[in-house]
Amino acid sequence: MAVVTGGGSGIGRAIARKFADHGAAIRVVDVNLEDAEATCQQITSTGGNASAHRCDVTDQQQVKAFFQQIFERERLSILVNNAGVSHIGTVESTTEEDFDRVVRVNVKGLYHCMQACVGHMKAKGGGVILNMASIAGSAGLPDRFAYSMSKGAVIAMTYSVARDYLSDNIRCNCISPARVHTPFVDGYLRKTYPGREPEMFEKLSKAQPIGRMAEPDEVASLALFLCSDEAAFITGSDYPLDGGFFNLRG
Numbered sequence: 001m002a003v004v005t006g007g008g009s010g011i012g013r014a015i016a017r018k019f020a021d022h023g024a025a026i027r028v029v030d031v032n033l034e035d036a037e038a039t040c041q042q043i044t045s046t047g048g049n050a051s052a053h054r055c056d057v058t059d060q061q062q063v064k065a066f067f068q069q070i071f072e073r074e075r076l077s078i079l080v081n082n083a084g085v086s087h088i089g090t091v092e093s094t095t096e097e098d099f100d101r102v103v104r105v106n107v108k109g110l111y112h113c114m115q116a117c118v119g120h121m122k123a124k125g126g127g128v129i130l131n132m133a134s135i136a137g138s139a140g141l142p143d144r145f146a147y148s149m150s151k152g153a154v155i156a157m158t159y160s161v162a163r164d165y166l167s168d169n170i171r172c173n174c175i176s177p178a179r180v181h182t183p184f185v186d187g188y189l190r191k192t193y194p195g196r197e198p199e200m201f202e203k204l205s206k207a208q209p210i211g212r213m214a215e216p217d218e219v220a221s222l223a224l225f226l227c228s229d230e231a232a233f234i235t236g237s238d239y240p241l242d243g244g245f246f247n248l249r250g
């Protein structure tokens, strides 16, 4: 069984669907229950096994309670920490409130979920954890002060957990996508460039050397591989899915 956080939208929904298509039972966790249910509906309507759960990953007690009731019934083999929020701003324009919100979701949310799960995975002989980072975690992008900080922390936590649980047969990796066309991006364009969405969509697409954004399903394909036994030798890695962003600019 696999848990996907933030599975009610975008990349998380694509991962939940892809894993279900390959036979996994999926527990879709999201702060927005309606969206989680919509993901599950898509899975169950084609014969898959999925259930939706409202859980705010920023709340440690909620996270503990959610996983406890899951562990009473079934074995968790895969945890995908995908829930995340974005923020635009420099160090000067980022308020303390915004900074704390990004930390609570993107950093503490992962800590809460991984802390709740590793004991269970150890006791059951192992497991796989996959975290959603971003190219912003290791490249200097403009106006991404808090977001970059949070994704840098995701990469560091990934390495730390991978190291500490090597002998417990728990693999831990992360994916660092460049822009992926999801509601995350559409919302950003609506808010930041009202009336100029198509023009800015084009501009953001061209920011990837490959000339377009990734599709959520492309992230899901890499996630499926990294969580499968085919990737048994891979742990402590940050996988770019970047359309050439890191190596092919200029």
Ligand code: NAD
Pocket: 005, 006, 007, 008, 009, 010, 011, 012, 029, 030, 031, 032, 035, 055, 056, 057, 058, 082, 083, 084, 085, 086, 105, 109, 132, 133, 134, 135, 176, 177, 178, 179, 180, 181, 182, 183, 184, 185
């Ligand atoms: P999205 O906004 O479409 O989906 C995020 C989901 O997380 C939503 O369903 C939301 O309800 C859920 N969520 C937010 N806060 C939560 C909380 N406190 N508890 C539980 N669920 C919560 O975003 P997306 O584009 O699919 O992004 C998914 C992940 O991929 C994020 O971590 C994001 O930082 C990362 N990412 C996205 C892009 C991109 O271009 N879209 C690029 C790199 C990395």
